[in-house]
Amino acid sequence: MDRRGFLSRASSIAMGAGLVGGYGVFAAMAGRFLYPARPSLKGWLFVIDVASMKPGASLTYTAPDGATIAVARQGLTGQVGDFIALSSTCPHLGCKVHWEGQNQRFFCPCHNGAFDPSGKAIAGPPKEAGQSLGRYPLRIENGLLFIEVPLEGLPGQEEA
Amino acid sequence: MISPIAWLKERIPVDGDQLAELSNEPVPNHLKRWWFALGGTPAYLFVVQIVTGILLAFYYEPSPRTAYGSVKYITDTAAYGWYFRSVHKWGATLMIAAVILHQMRVFFTGAYRKPREINWMIGMCLLVCTLMAGFTGYSLVYEQLSYWGTTVGANIGGSVPLIGPFMREMMLGGEAYNERTLSRLFIVHAAILPTLMVGLIVVHIALIRLQGVTEFQFKDEDQTKPRHFPFFPDHLYTELSIGLVLMILLSALATILPATLGPRADPLSTPEVIKPEWFFYVSFRWLKLFSGTFAVLSTGFIAFTMFIWPFIDGWIRRKSKYQEASVAVGIVAVLVIIGLTVWEAAVAH
Incomplete structure (x- = not known):
């Protein structure tokens, strides 16, 4: 060359x-x-005074991002183990489940998935796949119940 | 068994040699001098603006409540967001500078003369589009200066007799800056102007190809040598090199002088020192020198004169002995523009 x-x-x-x-x-x-830049921010938020929730009672908690969370008390000890906080997002394909009082179950309208009050799948595709409703971490401090949820969407966060 | 290439050729019946022939416009030798390749520079920067603009639009939210926060997110949080925002900002600055330099080269070499008058006018439209893109783009940041710049700009437009108030309302989507203004400016900046410019650039380049590049021969050139060189690969290599140099320049500017973010827009308080982007310093100083309506009308008159300059120049050349009067006019215009820009840059008010 x-x-x-x-x-x-x-x-x-x-x-x-x-x-x-x-x-x-x-x-x-x-x-x-x-x-996406990073996993979304999470934080501990106040739910309810433990004493004002009797065993068997439940409530719907709305997280800052708008997700509804079923919080139920199932025991008497006053410890955090009495409580469960279930995600309302179906583990199958992400639709929103709702509580059916007469059938004592959570029901997903998308593919007829059903879950018992503890979140375990009892019918439909989630049962076949052995999926349960997701749970949020809970904590009791000074008799107050706290939940750890995504903080994104908190009003006023952008101005801060 | 049919080969994949034969299969493809059957379905896309294009001959490679024909393609080469089509693109292989002979390029006059004077284009080896870099200042004659200035037209390709804004075209390349336009592509950079499209790419970085699309990236920024993934995170930008055009509403008064969210705009500033989303720009802040791009700048501070999103990975390399500061880089893409800074490249977009510097790309705009360099594009306007390159368009002006390209226009000056065309003007002083008389390349707009018959039969290229229409392409000069298309170029003027591209200049106006580029300036409008710069104006609307800056207003999207929704920081103090950009908010007040938009307000002042809209009111300047509003002071045009007869059609002014209508133009202002169309621009702001109401009588004053409101909730729906930013989405308007955003769609003008990110959809209407780019589409318009793509069309104008296609016609601009098509006319250059149809008429050929104006040919110059410098005295020091060997008269016996061929006067053209092939577009491919010689000129393509030149353009690719210019592209890489510009990318390095943009990245360096973005890193050394990244785009900043001033305080959030406050519609209730105007900052003490208010300035537009540098490319509007000329008209800003002009506005301060003359009363509102006269300043606006004279700006329009100057722009119109520039627009139809090829015909004015043709008329002067036919009717008088001053064949190169345009050079004198151009030198005066450039000096006035530089003078007003430096004046505005040097003083606070």
């Missing part, structure tokens, strides 16, 4: 490497930019 041919080849390779390297890095950064 003569000098001219070598220079021509070398400059073509340099150009190709510049294009691939330059725009490749740009594309990688763009991909990283579009990928």
Whole structure:
């Protein structure tokens, strides 16, 4: 290969490497930019005074992001084990379940999934897959019940 | 067994040689001088603006309640958000500068003369679109200066006799800046202007191809050598190199001088020192020198004169002995523009 041919080849390779390297890095950064930045912020929020909730009672708690959470008391000890907080999101495909009082079950209208009061699947696709309703962590402090939920969507957070 | 290439050729009946022939416009030798390749620079920067603009639009939310917060999110939280926002901002600055330099080159070399008058006018439309994109883009940030800049800009438009108030209402979506103003400015910035510009750029380049590039020959050139070189690969390599240099320049500017975020817009208090973006310094100073209506009307008159300049120049060249009067006019205009811009940049009020 003569000098001219070598220079021509070398400059073509340099150009190709510049294009691939330059725009490749740009594309990688763009991909990283579009990928959601971080897991959403979580925090402990007050639910209810433990004493004002009798065993067998339940309530619907609305998290800051708008999700409804069924909170029920099933025991008398006054410990955190008395309580469960069930996600209303069906583990099958993400529809919202609702409580059916007469059947004592949570029911998902999308594919007829059903769950018992503890969140265990008793019918439909979730039962076949052995899925239960998700649970939120709970904590009792000074007789007050707290729940850990996603904080995103808190009003006023953007101004802060 | 039919080969994949033959299969594809049967379905997309394009001949590679024909394609090469189509794209292989002979390029006049003077384009090897970089200042004649300035037209490709705004075109490349336009693509950069489209790409970074689409990326930013993933997170930007055009409403007074959310706009500032979403820009803050892009700048502070999203991965490399500061980089893409800064490249978008610097890309706009360089694009306006490149458009002006390109226009100056065309003007001073007389490349707008017959039969290229219409392409000059299309170029003027592209200049106006670029400036409007700069104005609407800056207003989207919803920081103090951009909010008051938009308000002042809308009221300048509103002071045009007869159609002014109508134009202002169309721009703001109401009599004053309101809840629905930002979504309007956003759609003008991100949909209407880019679409319009793509169309204008296609016609601009098509006319260049149809008429050929104006040819110059410099005295120091060898008269016996060929006067053209092939577009592919020679000129394509030039453009690719310019693209890479611009990308490095943009990245360096974005890193060293990243786009900042001032205080959030407060419709109840105007900042002490208020300035538009640098490319509007000229008209801002002009506005302070003359009364409102005269300043607006004279700006319109100057823009219109620029728009039809090829015909004015043709008339002067036919009727008088001053064949290069345009050069004198151009030098005066450039000096006035630079003078007013520097004046506005140097003083607070």
